Amino acid sequence: MPLHPDLLPTTPLSHDQAMRLAIAAAERVRGTTRPNPPVGCVILDARGIAVAAAGTDPVGGPHAEAQALAAAGERARGGTAVVTLEPCHHVGRTPPCTGALVEAGIVEVVHGVADPNPVAAGGADWLVGRGVAVVGGVLAADIADGVLRPWLHWQAHRRPHITLKTAGTVDGLAAATDGSSQWITGHLARRRVHVDRSRRDAIIVGTGTVLADDPRLTARSGDGALLPHQPLRVVVGRKAVPADAAVRGGAGPADPDTPELGGGFRHIQTRDMDRVVDVLADLGLIDVLVEGGPRLAGAFLAAGLVDAIESYVAPGLLGAGTAVVDTGSATTVADIARFRTTGVENLGGDVLIRAVRGPVAGRG
Known part of the structure; x- marks a missing residue:
């Protein structure tokens, strides 16, 4: 399970700062996730402090969001999920990440790049419909030119x-x-x-x-x-x-x-x-x-x-x-x-x- 506690500072983070940690977590799993994208996720608690960071498992394993939420536990409730790619909203080999975020009590989702795959897209709109605040496009150019560019x-x-x-x-x-x-x-x-x-x-x-x-x-x-x-x-x-x-x-x-x-x-x-x-x-x-x-x-x-x-x-x-x-x-x-x-x-x-x-x- 690609968890990265060494990435976590002890002070509150801005969206940009947290996204850079998510990018770092994604880089660590690059090359191991095909055909899925190498995604990184950071969970901020209600105070804005990072409590978990994770990258996507090899195909068939849990996505970055699911792993970060599991590591954060109750500390995720009332917090923010910062993820490099829009959370997926489809049932494949694993359940949709959108449902896991809502069940964990996440109140805000910050993502970098919108998911271009029509099968998995729509997660942001679904979350907004459930009362979750969504902020998109954070460091999108860095992500699209970097870790997610090949995918x-x-x-x-x-x-x-x-x-x-x-x-x-x-x-x-x-x-x-x-x-x-x-x-x-x-x-x-x-x-x-x-x-x-x-x-x-x-x-x-x-x-x-x-x-x-x-x-x-x-x-x-x-x-x-x-x-x-x-x-x-x-x-x-x-x-x-x-x-x-x-x-x-x-x-x-x-x-x-x-x-x-x-x-x-x-x-x-x-x-x-x-x-x-x-x-x-x-x-x-x-x-x-x-x-x-x-x-x-x-x-x-x-x-x-x-x-x-x-x-x-x-x-x-x-x-x-x-x-x-x-x-x-x-x-x-x-x-x-x-x-x-x-x-x-x-x-x-x-x-x-x-x-x-x-x-x-x-x-x-």
């Missing part, structure tokens, strides 16, 4: 949300002219990559990367141990993947509901990125990370399939070498694929730039 993208387009990861120098180079690339970025950036892998449904590389580097593509802790959640490892390309390739190796227990995905391996033998995305969509994958080399990155970019960027930039210059992205074609300035910066993070001298394509995906 919202899936709801809108029914295809995976594709994040392109790049790592290079300030002058945009991923490798030197002799092909060497380890290590352009430092250990904190590499550690961040492993945490990021553990939050994704799948990681994609090309056959060229597999043949050249023989990567494992697992998500590992600092001591090399496998993290609890492992993404599906996907290799794209027509060349054969050797039987003894590290990417084929075991990566921990499989997802109990979709055992072919959890920590598994799949080779998609095509150079058509639209076909790759269709295969991933058929598998129900929502949040996918492209970690391949410059040509694979360029292929996804040229196909218009890159929805977000995580770019690790080292404070160094090579002057000559391999670019982080290579579309294999001539370009002009008009060909720039524009993205919108959503965050910049310092990682021991390296910088992580996060950016997304298009407008904010959600609404309050």
